[in-house]
Amino acid sequence: MNIREDVIYARQSVDRKDSISIESQIDFCKYELKGGSCRVFKDKGYSGKNTDRPEFQKLLGEIRKGKVRRVVVYKLDRISRSILDFANMMELFQEYDVEFVSSTEKFDTSTPMGRAMLNICIVFAQLERETIQKRVTDAYYSRCLKGFHMSGQAPYGFDLEPTVVENIRTKMMVADPIAASHVRLMFEMYAEPETSFGDITRYFEERGIKVYGKSLTRSYLSQLLRNPVYAQADLEMYEFFKSQGTVVVNDAADFAGTNGCYLYQGRDVKEDKDKSLKDQILVIAPHEGFVSADVWLRCRKKLMANITFQNGRKARNTWLAGKIKCGKCGYALKTTHNPSGYEYLRCSKRADHKGCPGCGTLRKTEFEQFIFTAMGEKFREFKLLRGGEEKANPKITAYQVELAQVEAEIEKLLDTLTGANATLLAYANKKIEDLDNRRKTLSKAIADLSVETLSSQQIELLSGYLDDWENISFEDKRKAADGLISSISATSDYVKIEWKI
Known part of the structure; x- marks a missing residue:
């Protein structure tokens, strides 16, 4: 006979002085049960806006198994603040004949009036949540409009x-x-018509100038040059942002050529903020800028022209993208071509700022053919060893053997703890902690390899790709590489392939 039990559910999203703790909620619920036995489920740090909470999902699982007689909560909104979620939950309760009790709101869910009152309360719970959300959003935009610093690290070049x-x-x-x-130098260099991101990153790398202790990259430089926080905003900047459809909060008279600006994401922004300034919010900030408005505008207009050019050019790449790394520094290799039309694989770090000696000369077509040949040989070897039978991946087997040994060693150490002195306890606990970390590492490795283990259908598909290589699509070549290769490290002198098989 299946014995059904009473359960308590408690939830707390944030730990504040004005919020009731999980422990207090549980005490209230236990009082409701008059000292009867119960099982407790509790979620700390989870909002009531949805039911995506680990302990709550476990509770629902127990209900579906028929193990729950009654669910007791401190208050209705501990379960959910969503009408739809709560309605679905009540259907589940009724399906499995589970009673619902709120210790502070006396509901009898066995009567139509009780259920109606329950639904009315959950409507107000959702209304409260949405009202709080709106207050938070309104407060954020109100602070934006007044020029407050909205938390987070100051942009490079500033302290707080x-x-x-x-x-x-x-x-x-x-x-x-x-x-x-350093920031002024970046703007002044990029404001010159012929200067590129690569010119600036190479200049900084050659002189050992770091940004937050790291080499300056093109992507970081691109974001920095867009930020009006550095500009000494004047009337010309005011007119520029107005012409772009930006919501400019301050009057034109406030653009006196002294202060920087904050640019906030507007509520109605639908486009990529890097590509469009329409509906974004510009506010004069309390701090002083240090890049002239003229230089800032020249950089911004040059960036806008570059975006148009880049979007109109379709990038050509290799089906090895994402797998092939420079054998010197580990950065990705990317496809480039010379004026004669030959395509090469080049270290992206060297291309950015010459921070790597490079991988040497790797012609793209020849290198792809080399990898394809290696894939064919490896696949034939794999099928020969497999012999047509379903066999375990040898790496998985090795990990499983080691995992069994680790677990056996943990068991032995646990046996020694009974009656052990303090010194032995400290040693054993430290050893168990180290072994448990290794156990987790092995378990993850086994799980990852299990996902990668090829099924008969995948083997058949790969065989078809390799047999008809010249005729298959670019995407199918990528799928074949994904099925066989984890990563490739290469220079003109050597190639190292990490196989999945």
Whole structure:
């Protein structure tokens, strides 16, 4: 006979002074049960906006197994603040004859009136959640419009110092002399018509100039040059942003050529913020800029022209993309071509700023043919060893053997803990912790390899790809590489392939 039990469910999204703790919720619920036995499910740090909570999902699983008689909560919104989720949950409760009890809101779900009252309360719970969301959103945009620093790290070139805006404590950005000089140099170099991202990153790398201790990259440089926080915003900048459809909060008179600007994501922005300024929010910031408006605008207009050019050019690549790395530095290799039309694989780090000696000369077509030949040989070897039978991946077998040994060693150590002295306990606990970490690593490796183990259907598909290589599509070549290869490390002197088989 299946014995059904009472359960308590408690949830707390954030730990605040004005919120009731999970422990207090459980105490209230236990009082409702008059000291009867129960099982407790609790989720800490999870919102009630949906039911994607680990302990709550376990509770639903127990209900579906027919093991739950009654669910007790401190308050209705501990279960859910969504009408749809709550309605679905009540259908489940009724299907499995589970009683629902709120210890602070006395509901009898066995009567039509009780169920109606329950639904009315959940409507107000959802309304409260949506009202809170709107208040938070409104407060955020209100602070944006007043020029507050909206948390997070200051952009490169600035430090944060405490300040007061409209009697509210916040932080203001102050230029860091050394970093600000680097930022000015980036803008001044890029404002020149012939200067590219690569020219700037190489210049910085050759002189050992780092950004947050790392080499300057093209992608980071691209984002930095778009940020108006550095500009000494004047009337010309005001007119520029107005012409782009940006919501400019301040009057034109505030653009005096001194202060920087904050650019916020507007509520109605639908396009990529890097490609369009339409409906974004521009506010004069309390800090002083250090890049002239003229230089900033020249850079921004050059960036906008580059976007148009880049979007109109279709990139050519290799079916080995994402797998092939430079054998010197480990960065990805990308396809480039010379004026004669030959395509090469080149180290992306060297292309960015010459921070790597490079992988030498690797012609794309010849290298792809070399890898294809290696794939064919490896696949034939794999099928020969497999012999047409379903055999375990030897790597999985080796990991499974080691895992069994680790678990046996943990069991032995656990046996020694009974009656052990303090010194032995400390040693055993440390050893068990190390072994448990190894056990987790092995378990993950086995899981990953199990996913990669080829089925008969996959083997047949790969065989077809390799037999008809010249006629299959670019995407099918990528699928074949994905099925056989984990990674490739290459230079003009050697190639190292990590196989999945």
